[in-house]
Structures are given as C-alpha cells and as structure tokens.
Amino acid sequence: MIEVQGLSRRYGSRLAVDDVSFRVEPGQIVGFLGPNGAGKTTTLRMVTGYLAPTSGEIRIDGIDALTNSMQARDRLGYMPEGVPLYKEMRVVEYLRHRGALKNVTDVSEAVDRALDLAGVADAKRRIIAQLSKGYRQRVGLAEALLADPPILILDEPTSGLDPNQVRHFRDLIRNFAGQKTVLLSTHILSEVEAVCDRVIIIREGKKVADLVPADSETSLEDVFAELTAAESTEVVS
Amino acid sequence: MKSAWVIFRRELGSFFVSPLAYVVLTAWLVWNGVVFWVLTEFYARNAVASGAASPLSAFFGGSSLFFIPILVFVPILTMRLVAGEKQAGTIEPLMTAPVSEAAIIVGKYCAALVMWSALWLPTVIYAYIMSQHGSVDWGAVRSSYFGILMLGAYFMAVGLLMSTVAPNQIIAAVLAFVALGVLFTVGIGEFVFDGAVREVCSYVSMWGHMQSFAKGVVDTRHLVFDLSVTALAVGLSIAVLQSRRHL
Helix, strand or coil: CEEEEEEEEEECCEEEEEEEEEEECCCCEEEEECCCCCCHHHHHHHHCCCCCCCEEEEEECCEECCCCHHHHHHCEEEECCCCCCCCCCEHHHHHHHHHHHCCCCCHHHHHHHHHHHHCCHHHCCCEHHHCCHHHHHHHHHHHHHCCCCCEEEEECCCCCCCHHHHHHHHHHHHHCCCCCEEEEEECCHHHHHHHCCEEEEEECCEEEEEECCCCCCCCHHHHHHHHHHHHCCCCCC | CHHHHHHHHHHHHHHHHCHHHHHHHHHHHHHHHHHHHHHHHHHHHCCCHHHCCCHHHHHCCCCHHHHHHHHHHHHHHHCCCCHHHHHHCCHHHHHHCCCCHHHHHHHHHHHHHHHHHHHHHHHHHHHHHHHHHCCCCHHHHHHHHHHHHHHHHHHHHHHHHHHHHCCCHHHHHHHHHHHHHHHHHHHHHHHCCCHHHHHHHHHHCHHHHHHHHHCCCCCHHHHHHHHHHHHHHHHHHHHHHHHHHHC
C-alpha cells in the first residue's frame, strides 16, 4: 500500500509538485498520468526516497518513508526513467550485485527468477553496453523484481519497447494484479486502459483527477485532453 | 557494513575491467620508471651528492618528480567514484536501494585506496633492483611505503569529496587537481616563510611529509594531519551525498 499525503516539492523557486495526495491499495495497479513536465517523475522519486519532499507524508505499507527510509526502500522495486545501468557489467553480474545490495537471501535463485519473469534469460551473459534499448529496459524490470518486493514503482516502463515487448510487459504487469501494488507513470493512454485499475492525472504539479477508467463514460483520451489541454504542449520551468 | 563491501567490490571490479585502469597504470609506471632511472644515473655520477641521500630516498618524495604525477593521477583515479554515477544516472538506483550514504562512501573510498596501492605495488621492484647492486635500508623502504599509504589515504579522500561535489567527472578531476595543487603549494611555503607561517606550511607540506618518511622517520604530526584530513573529507562526502536528496 502506498499512502501519499499533501506532498510538495520545490526546485529552487519552482514548485514541481504541489500538495498531491493519493492512495494505492494493496494489489492495485495505478497509472500515473500527465503531460511531460507535470511532476510525475518528481513524485515517484519522492515515493522511492531518492528525493526528499519539501513537505508532506509518504507511507509505504504503513511505514513512514521519511523517518524509516531503509525499511520503506526494502519493500520497493523501482525502475527509474531511462533505466540507468552499469554498462560495463554483464546482465547476470549486475543483477547479482543489486541482489547483494538489496539483502536478497538466495541471490542466484532470485536472479534466475527475475531473468525469467522479465524475459531476459537469453541475454544474461551479455554485457549491458551491447544490449538494445528494449533489452536494457527489461534488465531494469528484472532488477525491480529481484527482491520480490510487494510494491513496484515503474517510471515510463514501456518507452523504447517494440510492440511485442510492450505486450509482453503488459501481460506481466496484469499478472501482478491482486499480488503486487504497482504505481506506474506513463503518457501512453492505451497503456493505462490496458493495465491499470485506476488512474491519477496530474498537471503542473497538482492532482486533477483520480478515476477508474472502466467507470468513466467518456474515453480516457477525452478526459485527459480536457484536464490537461489548458497548458497546451510545454510547461517546463 | 555488508553493503559497503558490495559497493567496494563493484567499484574495484568496474575499475579493473575499464581500459582507463590500464592506461593509468602503464602511464604511471613509464613515468616512474624514467624517474627512477634518472635518479640512479644522477647518484651514480655524483659521488658527492650520494653521500647523504640514496636513489631510493630521493625517489620517495625527495624530488618534485614524485609529486607531479601524483597530482595528475589522483584526480583521474577518483573522478569517477561518485560523479561517474551521477553522469550515468546510476546514482538513482544506488540511492533508492536499502543502503546508507555512509556505506556507499566508505565502500567507494576503500576501493580508491586499493587503486592507489595498485599504482605503487609494482615499484617495490625498484627497491629489489637496488638491493641487488648495493645495500638498501629496508626500514626506510617500509616507512616510505607507509608514508605513501598515509598520503594516499588523504589524497583519495579529497578526490572522493570533489567527485561527490562535482556534477560530472571532468569537473571532479579539475576540482581534485586544484585542491591537491593548493595543498602542495601551501606546503612549499615551508621553504619560503619564517615563523608561525612556516610552521603551518610545514604541517601541511607533502614534501616534508615524504622526506621524513623516506628517511625512515615516522612523524606522528604528519600522521595526525593525514588522518584528520581523511576523516574530514570522508565525513563531508557522506554529508554532501545525504544533502543531495534535498536539492
């Protein structure tokens, strides 16, 4: 379960996230939607502990993520935007390293399981620098799944994947329904409709909608356009 | 501290699979080989000069030839430590894993110390060569290496701090070069000034530091200085890394 209460973040004088509150129930898959620069990545970075909020509260499975950051981080699998990896390492070496860092008890078993789940078992001996973007993305996913965390935070997980990989990824995420709590950011509307139980839309750092796509009478595309159109295409700094 | 060990292992592993490691090691050994050869030639031809010093004690800090490469190589070794992670973005998975900033910094610092030792290890052969052609004061050799280790301890800590502060590797290298260059230059004040200023300068002096160790004198004043700078720079690195979350 993820509980976020009154979360704000300032970069200098610019307010990137403004008083955002939401809840993701256990086993729920929630899409975090917004135009570029709306504050999606900043919010996810605060939830994962990478950034400290300017104000607000974050609870991960009831643990205060600001005062008990380590315990909170233990329960999270995180795939950052752009999937940064140590390029000089082999896939399996990287995952073993991350497994050791995350205090996984049986590292080699966990690595094999994560490789299979993410569909990168065939590339496990390859050097990351030589992998295609789609494969790197899957290595990032394998890394997030490594410690079998109850909560997954995925920042634009399908960017750079080909249609088959996107489908594989969606099937994988859908399989987590009821088992893992998933918060994923994206700006691909069809993705949200395909995998998410609920969608949170933010715009200019503020939450503007929290809805269940299946219940909505108008299409998600119309809802999104209506809620975010005012600032047209660009709002950066 | 288990996570510090995991960080340490990866840091060293990635250093020794990078071409950088071998370029640095080769360039370093070529430079020091030439220096050692020039010094032995010099002492062989100048009987008067060889009265007091020996090629080995001159090699270990008796000449500026010792310090010039250090001031260049240390920043190259330390620039990647944290700044490299920032540049590659890998700092994000690192700092969202359940690891403390202290474990990250300590792991990286220890890896840097091993890199420093790897630079110096092959030079033991110079002492061996000398022992085949004359007498070698092994006590002085031991204290020289101990001095190098202590000097390295604080150089690596300063380099690490600069790498933690800098946004990318180039700036990290330049900052470390400037910081060490300033410390080196202040130390030279030992031979320039008088009175209290001279005292301060000699306390900082890398030159005086290595000269006394090369003679076999282990001066606790130097050790206290080395260890305090190390502790300060490592502590500051941890604090800087922690404060990053708030930027």
